[in-house]
Amino acid sequence: MSIVTLLPFIVLIGAMFLMTRSAKKKQQAAAQMRDEMQPGTGVRTIGGMYATVKEIGDETVLLEVAPGVHAVYAKNAIGAVLDDAEYNRIVHGDEPESETTDTVVPDDASSLTEATETDAPKADLTKKSDAAEADAEVQKDGKADGETDAK
Template sequence: MDIAFLFPFILLIGVMFLMTRSAKNRQRQAMEMRDAMEPGTGVRTIGGMYAQVKEVRDDTVLLEINPGVHALFAKNAIGAVLDADEYERIVNGETEDEETPVVPDDASSLIESDDDAGDDRVELGKDEAKDDARAEAKAEESRKDDGESGSRSDS
């Protein structure tokens, strides 16, 4: 057998091995994170809800969503275990440092208005192309007119 024939198969097996290895590492890290939960820890569920851990069971976690409001979640539903400072910052709505860039909710603030644009605008030549097309159409029309109304003299 030729080694060139086996090379794609060896490459495919190697890629599959690396993919399964990285997936196992992610699963292991997620399990370690979930095992680190203890009562009083702040968490974020995979649905994006923030809560505080009240009780950790074998496969489930009892979370306190608001004072006196409890919900039972599967451990797999926990997306992240948060530091105490980060959890307090998120739940209490405290803003971060002033140096953090503000991301706009929509793209309208990212573009300049017509008043702000000034001479920095880049013309793409659309108007010139229209003018050229009109000029060519007029020239063609005048050539047709000259050909029809003109008389040929065969002398």
């Protein structure tokens, strides 16, 4: 057998090795992230629910999803452990104290569509119908179809 025939198999084995190595790194990073959880930490589940960690078991986590409402989740269901500032910004709408903006964003789009005094009239870009074109020609010539200047 020549090296040319073995080359696709070597490339395939190398690609599989790299993919499994990458997947193992992701699993280790996720496990490390879950190990950083402490009671009182804000988390986001893989389903997108934000909650506070109350208790941590071997395979499960007790989460407080609302004041007085608790739910048991598998540790693997935790998608992200959030720092306090990010959790409060997302859940409670708290703005960071260092960032103050004076930009006012309207609640609706009406301020974007209101006409002002300086607005010029808009051109009519719609296509005229055939009847309207015929009327325009009659007005221009002063004659109807079939009329001639014979006197």
